[in-house]
Amino acid sequence: MLKLLSARASGRGDGMKVPLRPAPLYGALLALAGLAPAAALAVEDGQRLSEVVVTATQREQAIRDVPAAASVVSREDIRVSGADNVLGAIRETPGVGLLGRSVGGRKTMSLRGMDGKHTLYLVNGLRVISTDDWVGHSDYQYDWAPVDDVERIEVVRGPMSVLYGSDALGGVVNTITRRPADHWQGSVRLSGSDARGAGGGDAVGGGVHLSGPLGDSLRIGLSATHLDRDPLKLKENRRLSEIEGTELDAGHLLLSWAPLAGHILDLEHRVADEERTRQQISSGTYYRDTYDIERTQSIATWKGDWGEVDSQLRVWESDFSVKSRRTNGVAPTRPQSMEERGVDGRVGFGIGSAQHLTIGFDARKEEMKNAGLAGGKDDATHKALYLQDEIGLSDSVMLTLGVRHDRHSIFGGETSPRAYLVWHVDERWTVRGGYGEGFRAPTLKQISPNYEGHEGPHSFYGNADIKPETSRSVELGVAYAHGGLEWEATVFHNDVKDLITTRLLRITPPSGGLPIPRRHYLYDNVVEARIIGVETAAKWQLGGGFYLGGNAQWLDTKDKETGDELNGRSRILLNARAGWKQGPWDAALRAEHIGRQHLDGDRAPSYNLLHASAGYRINEHLGVSLGVDNLTDVRLVDKSDAFSYSETPRTLRVSLHGSF
Numbered sequence: 001m002l003k004l005l006s007a008r009a010s011g012r013g014d015g016m017k018v019p020l021r022p023a024p025l026y027g028a029l030l031a032l033a034g035l036a037p038a039a040a041l042a043v044e045d046g047q048r049l050s051e052v053v054v055t056a057t058q059r060e061q062a063i064r065d066v067p068a069a070a071s072v073v074s075r076e077d078i079r080v081s082g083a084d085n086v087l088g089a090i091r092e093t094p095g096v097g098l099l100g101r102s103v104g105g106r107k108t109m110s111l112r113g114m115d116g117k118h119t120l121y122l123v124n125g126l127r128v129i130s131t132d133d134w135v136g137h138s139d140y141q142y143d144w145a146p147v148d149d150v151e152r153i154e155v156v157r158g159p160m161s162v163l164y165g166s167d168a169l170g171g172v173v174n175t176i177t178r179r180p181a182d183h184w185q186g187s188v189r190l191s192g193s194d195a196r197g198a199g200g201g202d203a204v205g206g207g208v209h210l211s212g213p214l215g216d217s218l219r220i221g222l223s224a225t226h227l228d229r230d231p232l233k234l235k236e237n238r239r240l241s242e243i244e245g246t247e248l249d250a251g252h253l254l255l256s257w258a259p260l261a262g263h264i265l266d267l268e269h270r271v272a273d274e275e276r277t278r279q280q281i282s283s284g285t286y287y288r289d290t291y292d293i294e295r296t297q298s299i300a301t302w303k304g305d306w307g308e309v310d311s312q313l314r315v316w317e318s319d320f321s322v323k324s325r326r327t328n329g330v331a332p333t334r335p336q337s338m339e340e341r342g343v344d345g346r347v348g349f350g351i352g353s354a355q356h357l358t359i360g361f362d363a364r365k366e367e368m369k370n371a372g373l374a375g376g377k378d379d380a381t382h383k384a385l386y387l388q389d390e391i392g393l394s395d396s397v398m399l400t401l402g403v404r405h406d407r408h409s410i411f412g413g414e415t416s417p418r419a420y421l422v423w424h425v426d427e428r429w430t431v432r433g434g435y436g437e438g439f440r441a442p443t444l445k446q447i448s449p450n451y452e453g454h455e456g457p458h459s460f461y462g463n464a465d466i467k468p469e470t471s472r473s474v475e476l477g478v479a480y481a482h483g484g485l486e487w488e489a490t491v492f493h494n495d496v497k498d499l500i501t502t503r504l505l506r507i508t509p510p511s512g513g514l515p516i517p518r519r520h521y522l523y524d525n526v527v528e529a530r531i532i533g534v535e536t537a538a539k540w541q542l543g544g545g546f547y548l549g550g551n552a553q554w555l556d557t558k559d560k561e562t563g564d565e566l567n568g569r570s571r572i573l574l575n576a577r578a579g580w581k582q583g584p585w586d587a588a589l590r591a592e593h594i595g596r597q598h599l600d601g602d603r604a605p606s607y608n609l610l611h612a613s614a615g616y617r618i619n620e621h622l623g624v625s626l627g628v629d630n631l632t633d634v635r636l637v638d639k640s641d642a643f644s645y646s647e648t649p650r651t652l653r654v655s656l657h658g659s660f
Contacts, residue, residue: 055154055174058163058358059348064430067400067420069477069490073153080613082627082653084205084227086142086153086175092575094537094551095157099568100645103137104244104278107645111157112492113531113555113569114170118440122174129320129338130167134443140293143272146250148189148207149223151178159438159473161416162402165384169438169471180219180256184212191655198649199233201243221254231278239286241278242646248274262305269298287330292323313345337369354392361385374450381409396424410447411468414439433476440469442500446523459520467498467525484541493532498525528560545582551575570595584617602642607634609647623657
């Protein structure tokens with residue numbers, strides 16, 4: 001069984017490749033409507049089954065075989081989409097929604113209707129510091145890797161706490177960077193965009209990647225990205241910003257040494273410096289609001305292949321800090337920083353011919369510095385052991401079992417089990433499904449009884465009695481692939497208990513002389529949530545280079561305490577693409593439908609976005625891409641005052657890609 005899976009992952013048989021996975025019902029409706037899929041489906045017929053995913057089991061498997069609902073966004077997909085960050089790159093992926101953060105146009109990703117803080121973001125399988133929730137209204141966690149360094153992005157939906165621990169209730173997004181080549185090669189990108197007549201929002205950017213050998217056993221890889229986007233002015237008052245501006249510089253250095261056959265030692269360092277800027281008003285005073293954001297991460301990884309046994313050991317450290325600057329005498333928010341130090345490892349080996357066992361551990365210490373904490377800082381340690389057993393029940397049935405036990409220095413222990421079955425009915429049909437549990441540990445702010453945060457008109461207080469959030473999820477899916485047609489559908493049910501939220505305090509605690517009235521909130525577990533949904537995707541190769549496809553998600557969400565729908569979740573999400581690829585030319589028309597949603601007690605209406613793109617490869621080393629985002633120039637504030645976020649206005653973009 002394992003040999004069969006290995007053959008599929010290496011591409012023997014069909015030699016296929018594609019990012020998106022299929023779907024019934026909604027996919028068929030989209031096709032009939034002349035729409036199409038997410039994430040660049042301009043690929044040749046029959047290329048999907050050998051697309052490799054590593055995130056779902058921590059080892060390479062064909063996407064057809066992984067015990068999860070998974071999608072892959074390739075480097076070519078990112079080029080076609082014109083995305084300059086992870087959020088833009090995965091926006092068309094099945095099961096992915098974007099949640100507005102009500103500050104500067106920021107958004108976080110939502111998998112299957114779960115909150116942004118319930119999606120764990122990884123780079124090469126390693127968690128990065130997640131800022132959402134401990135830095136209010138932030139999306140800072142998505143820019144740890146330069147976009148020009150990205151090889152592919154894997155999206156695994158459903159709880160993945162068995163392998164990755166806290167924060168993976170909704171799923172995992174894993175950005176995988178480019179490995180150094182065995183010969184010298186490189187790529188260059190120059191890009192620009194013009195938000196025509198919108199009052200700002202223009203951008204220029206670019207990046208470079210270079211890699212090659214420094215000797216027989218040593219290779220090097222270098223990547224760098226720059227992005228400079230102006231703030232978008234508010235139409236009703238040009239002295240204010242609707243969407244914040246960004247100036248980002250990010251880089252990555254990787255040294256890879258292979259001292260012995262089957263053994264690799266990687267030393268890498270990544271850095272990203274960013275400045276977010278917007279114009280605001282407070283008590284009648286206009287001011288410029290600037291956030292200085294710094295990220296660094298250093299990693300040492302050893303991988304060993306012992307024939308029947310493979311192993312990995314990794315040591316790492318990550319640092320994040322954010323500081324605020326405001327003009328015209330307006331007080332800035334307090335500076336914050338987070339440091340994490342960790343080690344993790346695993347060993348995998350076969351038992352007989354039809355079983356593969358993975359045993360792993362990880363340990364990390366996090367320290368947060370914030371003036372609202374007692375003594376100005378606090379820390380916590382996380383330790384975990386996990387076991388995953390992949391069992392071939394027959395040549396066509398694979399059962400994956402897993403269990404993880406985490407130990408947190410403050411809230412104690414948490415055990416997360418998982419079971420998943422994949423059945424290849426025949427060469428065309430696959431049925432899969434399973435049960436999994438996930439959890440998310442409280443942040444240091446939330447669990448510290450001494451924490452007091454007085455920011456703007458609100459105050460927040462920590463709670464020593466707070467519990468980790470836990471989820472129980474069940475899913476059942478079916479997939480079909482034959483000839484030029486691929487489709488899939490998955491039904492899922494997710495219950496989240498002890499969901500961490502804030503409770504308005506009826507009795508105002510001591511406010512340290514702060515002006516009253518203020519609104520005071522205590523972090524607490526007061527909500528139980530239920531999410532039921534269906535996700536589906538499809539792709540059709542029509543011949544002559546034409547293709548159609550689409551994906552959709554339907555959600556039924558409920559706050560069991562109040563009976564209301566969960567905030568910020570669109571009931572229906574649709575993505576569609578119609579495209580053509582022939583020789584050096586490619587073109588596509590893409591549509592999005594974001595269904596109605598509840599936003600802070602109001603009902604926000606649905607809206608549609610339309611995008612177009614085209615590309616031409618001048619020669620094997622040079623190509624150009626053009627695109628227009630938001631063709632109909634949809635502006636959410638014109639549709640409803642309920643919207644607390646904004647979409648990018650009609651924007652013309654162009655990029656030049658070179659390789660050598």
